[in-house]
Amino acid sequence: MKIAVVGTGYVGLVTGTCFAETGNVVNCVDVNKAKIDQLKKGKCPIYEPGLDVLLQRNIKEKRILFTTDLKAAIDKSDIIFLALPTPPGEDGSADLKYILNVAEDLSEIIKEYKVIVNKSTVPVGTAEKVAEVLGRKLAPELFDVVSNPEFLREGIAVDDFLKPDRVVIGTSSDRARDVMNELYQPFVRQGNPIYFMDERSSEMTKYVANSYLAMRISYMNEVANLCELTGANVDLVRIGIGSDSRIGKRFLFPGIGYGGSCFPKDVLALHHTSKQNKYDFKLLDTVMKVNKNQKKVLFGKIKRFYKNSLKGKKFAMWGLAFKPETDDIRDAPALELINEILNAGAEVTVFDPEAMANVKAIFGNKIKYARDQYTGLKEADALLIVTEWSEFRNPDFERMVKNLKSKVVFDGRNVYSLEKMEELGFYYNSIGRKIVNGKN
Ligand SMILES: NC(=O)C1=CN([C@@H]2O[C@H](COP(=O)(O)OP(=O)(O)OC[C@H]3O[C@@H](n4cnc5c(N)ncnc54)[C@H](O)[C@@H]3O)[C@@H](O)[C@H]2O)C=CC1
Numbered sequence: 001m002k003i004a005v006v007g008t009g010y011v012g013l014v015t016g017t018c019f020a021e022t023g024n025v026v027n028c029v030d031v032n033k034a035k036i037d038q039l040k041k042g043k044c045p046i047y048e049p050g051l052d053v054l055l056q057r058n059i060k061e062k063r064i065l066f067t068t069d070l071k072a073a074i075d076k077s078d079i080i081f082l083a084l085p086t087p088p089g090e091d092g093s094a095d096l097k098y099i100l101n102v103a104e105d106l107s108e109i110i111k112e113y114k115v116i117v118n119k120s121t122v123p124v125g126t127a128e129k130v131a132e133v134l135g136r137k138l139a140p141e142l143f144d145v146v147s148n149p150e151f152l153r154e155g156i157a158v159d160d161f162l163k164p165d166r167v168v169i170g171t172s173s174d175r176a177r178d179v180m181n182e183l184y185q186p187f188v189r190q191g192n193p194i195y196f197m198d199e200r201s202s203e204m205t206k207y208v209a210n211s212y213l214a215m216r217i218s219y220m221n222e223v224a225n226l227c228e229l230t231g232a233n234v235d236l237v238r239i240g241i242g243s244d245s246r247i248g249k250r251f252l253f254p255g256i257g258y259g260g261s262c263f264p265k266d267v268l269a270l271h272h273t274s275k276q277n278k279y280d281f282k283l284l285d286t287v288m289k290v291n292k293n294q295k296k297v298l299f300g301k302i303k304r305f306y307k308n309s310l311k312g313k314k315f316a317m318w319g320l321a322f323k324p325e326t327d328d329i330r331d332a333p334a335l336e337l338i339n340e341i342l343n344a345g346a347e348v349t350v351f352d353p354e355a356m357a358n359v360k361a362i363f364g365n366k367i368k369y370a371r372d373q374y375t376g377l378k379e380a381d382a383l384l385i386v387t388e389w390s391e392f393r394n395p396d397f398e399r400m401v402k403n404l405k406s407k408v409v410f411d412g413r414n415v416y417s418l419e420k421m422e423e424l425g426f427y428y429n430s431i432g433r434k435i436v437n438g439k440n
């Protein structure tokens with residue numbers, strides 16, 4: 001099939017590459033010329049495991065092409081995917097300007113029937129808005145607008161896309177339904193379902209999924225805080241409840257608040273939709289408050305340990321990305337923590353396997369950047385663990401002990417066992433568990 005993907009960010013690039021991988025010819029368009037130039041040379045502008053290999057293979061096979069020329073891409077395609085940003089506006093609602101502007105451009109370009117598929121996360125009613133914009137210039141038989149929300153996770157995006165738990169498609173057109181059904185067949189061969197529904201329900205499904213997961217994490221963060229006060233161990237509680245098949249094991253890990261480009265903005269946008277409909281969605285309100293609070297938990301622990309006197313202290317920070325296996329730092333808890341440390345007059349040397357360049361673009365020389373995970377430890381009063389990259393899980397403990405000025409670790413992701421930290425003689429303060437070699 002012939003596909004155009006408008007927007008080559010995390011979602012657009014993965015979508016385009018995976019559709020090319022299943023034999024389609026994909027023309028990817030972006031307004032960012034530097035990104036397109038890079039992609040044309042086969043260079044992947046983001047760190048996403050497995051993506052570069054697929055990208056290069058499909059470039060070689062000429063199944064994926066890149067351009068800044070929207071018209072050229074549309075003319076060569078029957079299905080047009082929109083993978084454009086939907087950032088929060090000032091009032092918290094998803095800003096639809098990118099989507100609606102492109103819809104307007106499309107209304108000038110389209111000359112024969114196209115299926116326009118919205119992959120961005122958009123509020124209920126957006127498919128109708130897009131159709132309304134297109135319909136100002138185009139006859140109704142020239143297009144169908146479909147909602148096809150994306151559920152991939154960064155860091156495991158290729159796998160999530162190629163083997164989705166489910167595909168959700170919102171359309172009221174039989175013609176578009178048939179096209180989408182054919183397109184997705186290679187991705188549902190293991191019996192994972194395609195759910196067809198109306199556009200509004202499909203758009204709602206995406207927000208409800210993300211907000212539910214954010215709520216689950218927030219619930220566990222609250223549980224963790226209570227465990228600390230009561231002497232229970234949240235990791236054991238997590239295992240204890242996760243084996244109940246009604247609850248399930250995944251997305252129960254407490255930490256220092258959810259981040260990333262989606263959970264924060266999507267909870268906010270669904271909350272805004274509720275407000276618009278004069279519905280007081282109390283749970284969402286609480287989820288946002290809990291997350292804001294949780295992002296401060298690690299710094300609170302640090303402040304208490306140093307009795308509010310942080311001036312001149314030096315910290316080493318492991319992990320900057322909002323989660324492992326990505327270079328994405330959008331709404332990452334690390335950013336807030338760095339700001340708090342600097343505001344308190346302390347210094348920080350950071351290390352992350354992939355996200356250093358993105359952090360440098362924000363903080364410049366206000367902080368130090370370590371060559372590897374151990375060099376920053378030399379002068380550090382404490383080590384802070386912020387992202388649970390695999391390489392932090394089983395480090396060279398001997399080197400860690402030798403390098404760290406003080407044997408103090410604050411762990412926002414519970415990567416070490418309490419026994420190990422006890423054995424090594426560390427003061428170890430993690431989330432929802434007792435403090436090792438110190439008092440709760
Ligand atoms: N990042 C993720 O893991 C997921 C994101 N989503 C949703 O997908 C949408 C896109 O998200 P990301 O890919 O993360 O965004 P992104 O910011 O990484 O990528 C968006 C791309 O669109 C391009 N762009 C902006 N205006 C354009 C225009 N007029 N024509 C062509 N290209 C244009 C930008 O230059 C950028 O490359 C959002 O609605 C997001 O909520 C959904 C599932 C997962």
Ligand SMILES: O=C(O)[C@H]1O[C@H](OP(=O)(O)OP(=O)(O)OC[C@H]2O[C@@H](n3ccc(=O)[nH]c3=O)[C@H](O)[C@@H]2O)[C@H](O)[C@@H](O)[C@@H]1O
Binds near residue numbers: 151154210259322
């Ligand atoms: O709409 C989106 O953009 C995507 O948002 C999330 O994916 P993503 O943000 O890439 O990453 P997650 O793995 O969901 O993690 C989000 C945040 O929650 C935190 N988290 C996750 C799981 C957990 O148990 N505990 C926890 O604190 C992570 O550290 C991270 O900060 C969803 O999981 C995807 O299904 C969705 O497509």
